[in-house]
Amino acid sequence: MTLAILFAVLLCVSGGTYWLVQRTFANRDALKVRDRLSGKAGRDAQTGGKTAAAPLFAAEGDQRQALLPRILAWLNIDRALQGLLEQAGVGWTTGQLLLGMLVVTLVAFNVCWYMAPPQIREVGFPIAIAAGAMPVFYLRRRKRKRTEAFEAQFPDALQFIARAMRAGHAFSVSLEMLYKEFAEPLAGEFRRVFEEQNLGLPIDTALEKLSQRMPLLDVQFFV
Numbered sequence: 001m002t003l004a005i006l007f008a009v010l011l012c013v014s015g016g017t018y019w020l021v022q023r024t025f026a027n028r029d030a031l032k033v034r035d036r037l038s039g040k041a042g043r044d045a046q047t048g049g050k051t052a053a054a055p056l057f058a059a060e061g062d063q064r065q066a067l068l069p070r071i072l073a074w075l076n077i078d079r080a081l082q083g084l085l086e087q088a089g090v091g092w093t094t095g096q097l098l099l100g101m102l103v104v105t106l107v108a109f110n111v112c113w114y115m116a117p118p119q120i121r122e123v124g125f126p127i128a129i130a131a132g133a134m135p136v137f138y139l140r141r142r143k144r145k146r147t148e149a150f151e152a153q154f155p156d157a158l159q160f161i162a163r164a165m166r167a168g169h170a171f172s173v174s175l176e177m178l179y180k181e182f183a184e185p186l187a188g189e190f191r192r193v194f195e196e197q198n199l200g201l202p203i204d205t206a207l208e209k210l211s212q213r214m215p216l217l218d219v220q221f222f223v
Contacts, residue, residue, distance in 0.1 A: 086213050088142040089185055097135060105132030146185045150214050153186040158222065172197060189214060 081094045092100075108131035112124030120127070157178055164174035172194065179191035189210055196206040207223045 083212065084136070084139050084143065087147070087215075088139040089146050089188065090139065090142070097139075100135050101132045104134065105129065108132065147214060147216065150185050150189065151216055151218070153182060154216070154218055154222075157182060157186055157190070172203070 078094055081097055085092055085094065085097060105128045109124055109128035112120055112127050116124070160178055160181065161171075161174045164177055165171065169177065175190050175194040175197075179187040179194060181187075182190075193203075193206045193210050196209070197203045204223075211219045211223045
């Protein structure tokens with residue numbers, strides 16, 4: 001009976017925390033969509049993307065709801081995590097990653113504190129912190145493997161682009177042909193470049209973003 005009560009409390013605490021943080025980041029995502037619809041995203045793209053993240057944290061009417069994202073932006077954590085997510089090639093948002101880390105930390109701590117033997121309880125907090133960091137370690141490992149795979153594909157991609165342009169195709173058409181012919185992760189990265197420039201982003205900016213997602217020396221030379 002005691003274990004059942006503790007398990008119910010654990011679920012309530014984790015669920016309440018999940019709801020609170022999810023609501024915070026949902027408000028931030030709503031601001032992002034609103035800014036895109038109002039044309040701010042297009043104006044930011046014309047300036048090279050340097051101010052694209054600012055509207056997410058500067059909306060005057062949503063300061064109370066966006067407190068957590070603004071704190072993360074001030075600490076430069078949000079941008080670092082977003083970069084890691086993009087480099088790892090996962091479909092998560094920053095909010096989802098933080099939610100997962102928080103829930104895992106809470107679950108691990110409650111298990112160590114209420115259900116584990118006393119000797120485990122004494123180190124429950126470090127164990128919970130280590131467990132909460134596991135998603136980041138997973139993303140870093142995935143980023144490394146994905147970058148290595150991209151690096152192995154990249155020389156063939158350059159040769160493909162050169163042949164396509166010698167055949168008379170425009171550079172943008174070469175990019176479209178490239179992502180249709182190659183496998184992931186190179187296909188996904190160049191598909192994103194093609195779609196971004198096709199939607200109005202300058203090709204230089206789209207390629208610069210590629211070099212940020214794939215921080216390789218060969219990509220820097222290509223850009």
